[in-house]
Amino acid sequence: MYSGGYTGKILRVNLTDQTAKKEKLSSKIAKDFIGGAGFGVKFLFDEVKAGIDPLSPENKLIFAPGPFTGTPVPCTSRLTVTAKSPLTNLVGMGLSGGFFPAELKFAGYDILIIEGRAEKPTFITIKDGEVHFRDASKIWGTQTFDCQQIIKDTLSDQNFRISCIGPAGERLSRIACIMNERRAVGRKGLGAVMGSKNLKAIAVRGSGSLNISSQEKFKTARSQMLKAMKQSPVLYPEFSMTGTPTNVDNTCALGIFPAKNWSATGLFTPADQIGIEALQTRRIGKEPCYGCPVGCSQLRLARTGPYAGILTEGPEFETLYSLGGQTGVDDMDSIIAADRLCDELGLDSISAGVTVGFAMELFEKGILTLADTGGLKLNFGNHEAMNRLIRLIAFREGIGSVLSDGVKIASEKIGKGAERFAMHIKGLELPGYDVRGAKAHGLSYATSYTGADHNRGYAFQEIFGIPVPYPVDRLSIEGKGKLTKWNQDVRTATADCPTLCVFIFDMALAGTSLKNTASLMEAVTGIAFTPEEVARVGERVNNLARAFNVREGVTRADDRFPERLMTEPLKGGAAKGQLISEEDLKVMLDEYYTVRGWDLDTGIPSREKLVELGLEYVADQLGVK
Amino acid sequence: MIKVKIYTIMELKKVCGQREFELSIPEGSTVRDLLSLMINQWGDQLSVRLYKPGSDSVLPHIRLMVNGRSIEFLKGMETVLQDGDEFSMLPLVAGG
Known part of the structure; x- marks a missing residue:
């Protein structure tokens, strides 16, 4: 049983019948999925049926910070928002920082699940244990910054932290985002999901605090993390003054x-x-x-x-x-x-x-x-x-x-x-790296459970030259299947689940991230983890997310690039002449599926792999042998 | 002599004064030779940003590339440069 980090509560809000109920977070889910992306994928798979319209009341919006969020572990006010994406019709997940994630924890919740659809424009307020449904007709149509300020003024409390949508989300644009202050849960059209629920905003205010299971272990683990951050050649002062x-x-x-x-x-x-x-x-x-x-x-x-x-x-x-x-x-x-x-x-x-x-x-x-x-x-x-x-x-x-x-x-x-x-890949517009000159980064785009997503398995080895877990030739396809699995699983388990800012992972903790997460999990939550168990959480989340997508009809044929990247070599620059040919993709996918334990023809996780990850019920649902 | 295009960013660009420029070097020159020539031109300002203190080992956060490929996947410092090659010196940056 956990004894810190988690609040122990899930808040389930139903907009259709205007009810809010609190549920207990089980220890098993905490151990198996940690938080953030893990919670998002777990509840999405279990509660959102295959084939639903993402803009229907049957879709759910799952806001999930992690066990570190709101604690003194630095750089952990992060959360994931997960739903079926109206852009990809697959797992839709966006991440954001700011203050909203920590505030949700201070209000007492590890997970906020939004269900149903309000009859008319609505915003909800969550103040510790109190949840209210409020008329949003006057703020419907406002842009996001004005919306946040009007809500704070209306509530006569400038300390509320607010997630909201703008005119794009109201109009169900499938590229609409959710904003909190100046931060965005940007990708996969989750703003349209919020708009489809007639939900303009969520305002949160909390007065609680989070327990630390072992102060002594925490002091050691946190100081090791801060030391690694200070030793990074790029975090201070450069990155802190320039950003991305x-x-x-x-x-x-x-x-x-x-x-x-x-x-x-x-x-x-x-x-x-x-x-x-x-x-x-x-x-x-x-x-x-x-x-x-x-x-x-x-x-x-x-x-x-x-x-x-x-x-x-x-x-x-x-x-x-x-x-x-x-x-x-x-x-x-x-x-x-x-x-x-x-x-x-x-x-x-x-x-x-x-x-x-x-x-x-x-x-x-x-x-x-x-x-x-x-x-x-x-x-x-x-x-x-x-x-x-x-x-x-x-x-x-x-x-x-x-x-x-x-x-x-x-x-x-x-x-x-x-x-x-x-x-695009699977409907999601390509992010900012021409992967013809960064092959593992490309393979991650092709196989990520959210489509072309730089946040799922960022190949920092290729983009920045960081030699963890080993040096990588960005222009070669050799070994990129194994590397991509490592990037996806470790990033998921050590950044997107606990939840930790990915920049800290990339720039300071890449080589020690599994150990860092295991130490902090034990110190903060009291749940013992080995580094191998942490990595296994990442693998579990990626397999469960793949299973959600398989249930929606994804096959190997969907794991590919736009034609331009496979037929037009780069015309200039330091990667001139590079492309990812059909054969290159085949070689990389074969290796990736093999190390993943997925069927080479279909890309479906094997029963053996799912059982190994404690996901037998998923194998049953998918009908895999 | 052959011509090599040099590409730098961040603090190395500031030292060299330009993002892209050409240098002429003797035929058969290696990456090591090119760096020596550049240190001769820009002195300690460049060497302290490239090498570990008191050694000729390149700092771990500096990536050296020839035609877009890290030299560790070529012949390292002994990689022989050809006329028209592009040599990149990239310090670690962050953010994605």
Whole structure:
């Protein structure tokens, strides 16, 4: 039985009948799934039936911080939000930091499950044990920052922490996000799920605190973690002052900063225009997440032209890719403005940017015309058109109505060969690394349970050259199946479950993460873990998530890349000539399925593997022998 | 002589003054030779950012690449450079 870290309670809120009930978190679920992504996948598989419409009341939104969240373990105010994604029709999971995750724990909950659909626009307040359903008709239509402030004013308490949707989520855009303060649960269209439930916002205020099972063990484990962070060559002072945009410089150097809808990677490399030196001229301060001594989250202010005076958090590397490289825009201030716009309107800035870049290529190829775009000249590099189009997408107006559901659905509606230019895997728009020059990173995109997701199995060995668990040649396909399994399982178990910021994992703890998590789990929760047991949690979560997707019809045929990445070699830069051929993919997938214990033909987990992971009931449901 | 394109980022770019530039080196030069030449040009400012103190071992967080491939997968410091090669010196950055 756990004796710290966890609050021990699950809060289940039903919007249809306006009820809230508290359930006990079992010790077995805590041991088998730890928290965060583990809880999200477990409850999604068990409670959301196959084949449901993700935008129906049958879908559920599962907010799950981890056992470290709200404790003095640094950099752990993180949570996952899990639902069936309306963008991929598979496991949809987004992560976010900020203060909301810790506040949910202080209010007394390890998991918040939202069910049903409210009859009319609603927001809920959770203040410790009290849950109230409130009329949101007056705030329906507000952008996310105004929404949060109005709720705080209405409740006469500025200390509520709020997750909410903007106009995009209200209009069920399948690339809508959930915002908390300036942080986003960005990907997989979870804002649309919230919108489909007529749920504008969740406001949380807690006064509790979390027990630490063994103060003595905790002191030792925490000091070891802080020591590793201090020894990182990059966390202090660099990363704490710059945040993620240094990766623009890095990926441009590697020739993998995707450009112009992935048609000009290595040719359009705007490191001087939107790399870290340029961006630091716009930096005015930082806004760390709760309990984070690093504080990578930077505030930057646009200073020129029509964008002067617009403030944003970031833009993060991914946004500099999606609203910069991907669209051919190298005007920094316009990207700051577009990032802010996405946050205000509640759009995932990655999917929004990829969708804009997709529309730009269609326009340049004549598949979309001025008549289609309502007069918008959607050429690559047109930052004014980009900012205008983001608004149209969020409000489903004009050409935005076609694009509001992401590139896969848009390409099917547009036809005329548009599918070839839709850069997605399983429906999720590609994030910011041209994986033709980073093969394990690519294999993780192809096999991740959430589609093309950089957060599932980030190959830091290839992107940053960190030699853990061993040095890796980014341009080779050899051994990438085994490496991808390691990346996915260890990252899941040590970052996404406990929940720990992935940047700390990548930059300070990669080599010791399993031991670090095991030590902290025992010290915080009292549940004994070996490093091997921690890794096994990651494997369990990835297999259960795969099983959810198999139940939805996923097979080996879905684990692949857009045609462009398999047929068009990179035209310039340090990875010139690279692609991932059909044969390359086959070799990597065969190895990956083999080390995973999945069927080589179907990609379905074997009964033996599921039983080994304590998931026999899953094998029964899938009917695997 | 052959020409090699040098690509740097972050603090190494600041030392060298440019993100991309060309250097002429004798035919048959290795990565080790190129680095010696560069240290001669930029002195301690460069060497302290490249090497462990008091040694000629490259710091573990500096990635050296030839044509996009880490030199540990080529012939390390003895990798022979060819005319037109791109040599990258990339300190560790963070964030994704």
